[in-house]
């Protein structure tokens with residue numbers, strides 16, 4: 001899984017403070033946040049200062065909602081990542097709506113964390129906390145994915161859980177086979193915000209330490225420039241066949257085949273032609289093949305005892321790559337080191353765009369365990385989802401071999417346009433060289449001058465087409481410019497859609513898992529592009545209507 005630590009580390013420094021005039025909550029934007037300047041601008045636009053306080057004595061029952069709205073709005077802005085920041089202001093400026101489900105949850109969870117740190121002002125904090133939990137609950141109700149259990153866990157999963165429990169695992173989850181995702185973890189009881197779904201002893205986690213303790217370490221040290229990840233990969237290729245391995249039950253529980261994009265056959269690759277994922281997949285596979293060729297057969301010839309040729313075929317190398325790409329997590333250990341790990345039992349957690357578990361990734365030094373706390377409730381029997389990070393469907397397809405069921409706000413289509421020199425604009429967030437679009441269904445603003453399209457892109461093209469024009473006005477020159485901008489966007493994305501070809505020509509009867517997935521991905525990309533074209537079309541109708549009115553008024557004088 002992705003860099004869980006970076007993804008899940010709150011970018012705030014949040015605090016509960018006390019001075020003479022009372023006890024207060026502060027949500028500060030971290031100075032280390034690379035997006036701090038843009039976020040600061042957004043905070044200012046919304047009327048917030050850099051470190052506003054919310055005094056707890058101000059929070060009386062009827063008032064709690066207004067206070068919480070302000071805190072949440074602040075928290076949401078602080079938690080924006082670059083993609084959300086690019087699209088976000090459009091949502092917030094118009095309706096004060098969500099930036100995205102995960103961001104909203106992060107905002108709420110972060111505010112909630114503050115409340116637990118304080119001993120005084122219990123009533124105020126309690127009412128604030130209750131309201132937050134209520135909102136998280138409502139949010140969860142709207143974002144529940146139905147899981148169909150296919151069958152109960154088999155011996156290999158049960159043995160693994162038993163082994164981990166013998167080493168101290170505490171689990172409130174039940175492993176089972178779920179429809180469309182292999183194994184998954186279901187809540188064994190009703191779980192609430194803050195409950196620990198899993199607590200995993202560090203002793204069962206597979207990390208680089210095991211490589212250093214093995215006989216391979218000395219050989220691997222001699223290889224120039226070899227990464228820790230490759231060392232782990234090579235170690236796991238042999239360890240999976242070691243009948244005396246301490247991790248035998250873990251390796252026994254892994255699938256024989258991973259079915260990620262890296263294993264796509266020719267037909268599936270052809271079906272992906274002209275999609276965003278095509279190049280990414282091709283390059284990833286080329287890269288892995290050249291890495292493999294650099295190491296083998298040389299290592300097996302020089303050290304046949306440690307790198308037996310039967311365990312180090314290309315197919316097995318690819319299997320290990322898929323294992324590490326789809327199952328590893330980055331964890332900060334009690335010694336403070338960030339390590340890429342395989343985590344038995346936690347590896348059964350599936351991903352969701354709207355997950356239950358967001359904040360994990362730092363082992364607890366006191367208990368020497370890794371905890372997976374819930375950021376939103378999960379009812380008994382419901383599947384408990386983890387966030388693998390803010391990942392696009394292209395990435396999930398390539399490295400994990402699935403596409404999320406829910407709309408994914410990180411499914412963006414990038415557009416490389418040089419930023420026009422004069423398009424820095426008054427809006428801090430617009431001075432970007434990388435523009436992008438995503439499905440217009442994520443946009444809260446489909447009105448004139450927005451059309452559900454990203455404002456930075458529109459502003460860029462407006463300025464590039466007619467520099468110095470006062471945009472977003474109902475004046476003739478501006479409206480004519482607007483038509484040109486919409487036509488340009490339509491041409492760019494219409495061309496991309498054409499390249500994807502006719503969906504009726506896709507081989508939908510094909511039974512192969514990879515071809516099916518490839519076609520599903522292509523359909524997704526088509527629907528994003530179609531939504532952009534529809535936005536341009538309806539936008540054009542709106543603008544022409546306004547232009548007609550404008551010209552009629554001019555004629556009337």
Ligand SMILES: C[S@@+](CC[C@H](N)C(=O)[O-])C[C@H]1O[C@@H](n2cnc3c(N)ncnc32)[C@H](O)[C@@H]1O
Pocket residue numbers: 180181182183184326327346347348349350351352399400401402403404405
């Ligand atoms: C860390 S493992 C999770 C456990 C996995 N389901 C299993 O049976 O081992 C990651 C893999 O689970 C599957 N997966 C995760 N989330 C999924 C989802 N939302 N839908 C379908 N498959 C998913 C993908 O095959 C992915 O490569």
